[in-house]
Amino acid sequence: MKRFLIALALVSVAASQNPVSGHGQSLEDLNIQIHGYATQGFLYTTQNNILTTSSSDGSPAWSEAVLNITSQPIPKLRVGVQGRYFLLGNFGNSVTLDWAAADYKANEKFGVRFGKVKTPSGLFNEIQDIDPSYQWSLLPQGVYPISSRNSILAHYGGVVYGTLKLGAAGGKLEYRGWGGERVIGSSDGYWVSFVEEGIVFPNGISGATWGGALHWKTPLKGLMLGASDTKDPNWSGALVDTYVVPAGPSAGVTITTKGTLVIPGLNEPSYFGQFEKGRFTFSSEYNRLGGKLDLTGISPVPDRFDIRSWYGMGSYKVTEKFTGGLYVMQEIDHATPLGPARYSKDWAVSGRYDFNQYLYAKAEQHFIDGTAQGYDSALNPHGLKPDTRLTILKVGVSF
Amino acid sequence: MKKMIAVFFFLAAAAVFSSHAGAQAIVIANNSVKSADVSKSDLKDVFTGGASSLKDGSHVTPVLLKSGPVNDEFLSTYIGKSDAAFKASWRSLVFSGQATMPKALETEAAVVEFVAHTPGAIGYISKATPHEGVKVLAVR
Numbered sequence A: 001m002k003r004f005l006i007a008l009a010l011v012s013v014a015a016s017q018n019p020v021s022g023h024g025q026s027l028e029d030l031n032i033q034i035h036g037y038a039t040q041g042f043l044y045t046t047q048n049n050i051l052t053t054s055s056s057d058g059s060p061a062w063s064e065a066v067l068n069i070t071s072q073p074i075p076k077l078r079v080g081v082q083g084r085y086f087l088l089g090n091f092g093n094s095v096t097l098d099w100a101a102a103d104y105k106a107n108e109k110f111g112v113r114f115g116k117v118k119t120p121s122g123l124f125n126e127i128q129d130i131d132p133s134y135q136w137s138l139l140p141q142g143v144y145p146i147s148s149r150n151s152i153l154a155h156y157g158g159v160v161y162g163t164l165k166l167g168a169a170g171g172k173l174e175y176r177g178w179g180g181e182r183v184i185g186s187s188d189g190y191w192v193s194f195v196e197e198g199i200v201f202p203n204g205i206s207g208a209t210w211g212g213a214l215h216w217k218t219p220l221k222g223l224m225l226g227a228s229d230t231k232d233p234n235w236s237g238a239l240v241d242t243y244v245v246p247a248g249p250s251a252g253v254t255i256t257t258k259g260t261l262v263i264p265g266l267n268e269p270s271y272f273g274q275f276e277k278g279r280f281t282f283s284s285e286y287n288r289l290g291g292k293l294d295l296t297g298i299s300p301v302p303d304r305f306d307i308r309s310w311y312g313m314g315s316y317k318v319t320e321k322f323t324g325g326l327y328v329m330q331e332i333d334h335a336t337p338l339g340p341a342r343y344s345k346d347w348a349v350s351g352r353y354d355f356n357q358y359l360y361a362k363a364e365q366h367f368i369d370g371t372a373q374g375y376d377s378a379l380n381p382h383g384l385k386p387d388t389r390l391t392i393l394k395v396g397v398s399f
Numbered sequence B: 001m002k003k004m005i006a007v008f009f010f011l012a013a014a015a016v017f018s019s020h021a022g023a024q025a026i027v028i029a030n031n032s033v034k035s036a037d038v039s040k041s042d043l044k045d046v047f048t049g050g051a052s053s054l055k056d057g058s059h060v061t062p063v064l065l066k067s068g069p070v071n072d073e074f075l076s077t078y079i080g081k082s083d084a085a086f087k088a089s090w091r092s093l094v095f096s097g098q099a100t101m102p103k104a105l106e107t108e109a110a111v112v113e114f115v116a117h118t119p120g121a122i123g124y125i126s127k128a129t130p131h132e133g134v135k136v137l138a139v140r
Helices: A002-015 A146-153 A189-196 B002-021 B040-047 B069-079 B083-095 B108-117
Strands: A032-045 A059-074 A077-088 A091-107 A110-118 A154-165 A172-184 A205-217 A223-244 A254-277 A280-296 A303-317 A322-333 A343-354 A359-369 A387-398 B025-029 B061-065 B103-105 B121-126 B135-139
Touching: A032 B083, A059 B083, A091 A146, A091 A154, A146 A172, A146 A189, A172 A223, A205 A254, A343 B083, B025 B069, B025 B108, B040 B061, B040 B069, B061 B069, B061 B108, B069 B083, B069 B121, B103 B108, B108 B121
Parallel strands: B061 B103, B061 B121
Antiparallel strands: A032 A059, A032 A387, A059 A077, A077 A091, A091 A110, A110 A154, A154 A172, A172 A205, A205 A223, A223 A254, A254 A280, A280 A303, A303 A322, A322 A343, A343 A359, A359 A387, B025 B121, B025 B135
16 A cells, blocks of 8 residues: 555656657756755753653754655646654664655645645644754644654645635635555654563554644734644554563563554544734644553553643744744643643743754753653653753754 | 934935835746736745635746845745745745745846746846846736
């Protein structure tokens, strides 16, 4: 299915050549473009190590490099592919396929994109991994967790999209609908806590996904209101549980058990808005993710979750080159017992300086309370403290 | 001292006047584009990737100047962004697979040449640049 979709996307380029005339198109006609960007981040924390880095000692283990190749052989057809090297602490350190898709835009009202495509849910999902495009170094983690980027950003399948004009008094309505298969890879950050328990998912887990989003550009200039909903009816994947007997006559003996993880019926609604006026931008979003994990073949571990997150963020363009920003984020898992592991609250202050259209630098300070997001026990062997102060410095270049 | 202040105000006024005097960017389009004018909001949509046609249904393809005062003035007047912010917003569309970066040309003469020979092309130049073979769109 996945290979078929990507092959189909590539074949559509060949199909766009003009076989009737017998003349192949030149590279100029194909309008091939190559773009890319690279970033290097530095993290420093008090109290806890965060995002699987040794951040309390100061960690430069946050690097990304992206290469993008696109072609527009005819005005209505675009084809492209994008690869990414990503390293954040123990996450990534590998090259992955961001997306590979063909896009046919018939007119303003209807377009279709297929292959491995970005999932257009929420306010920022399509661009949450594109560091040059926004103010922040770290988006609100309750809604856009960096540890699971590769899984929740894209799916294999398609997206239909378009814009409907509602008249002078109604503004514009942008719609997106999507469907296909999503894969949470074996090395996804979502599995960190499982791996620490000795449970791995050799092939990750996968399942169908579909959803829709509406962005209403209201008649009030600069104001957009929107909502999206993602349905993941049934995901499953094989697991391997490895247990080393710690003491007794069988000490050191490794016991391996095979089983299955099933996540039935995930639903993820999101409501968001954005207001831009002059140098000021304000955005806000509410997101809810509820469901349960069914582990079979090993000792049953009841694991329900009902995560409700929101954030409000504002930025102000102080000069042509410098923008300052502030956001507050809160995430609470209502299915988790009371305590710091139940929530994460984050106040972030950020500054971004664009030296020119290619080079920029960011500095960000986070004041985080709660431990629901971003921590592992391997790098915090003495337990987690309830609050963390995180400083991020980042430099990026794009072309 | 009074003379110095007078000279200072004269120079400041001259600087302000000259910056406005330079605000002469015009919007040009290929003759295949039916419209004779374009609204400021439609123009912004086309040049920010939000639309690929005008109200009359004409499919349009934006073409940019790589840099320079006319480019800066057009972006500031009609798009409301600096060149760096404008390019950054296009890159976010490119890197998320939603668009291809518009063609950017070195000179205004090259923009006129491209627009004249490319159906649907829409671009901007200074009023003083010769622009035979293209139509000028009034911005409402």
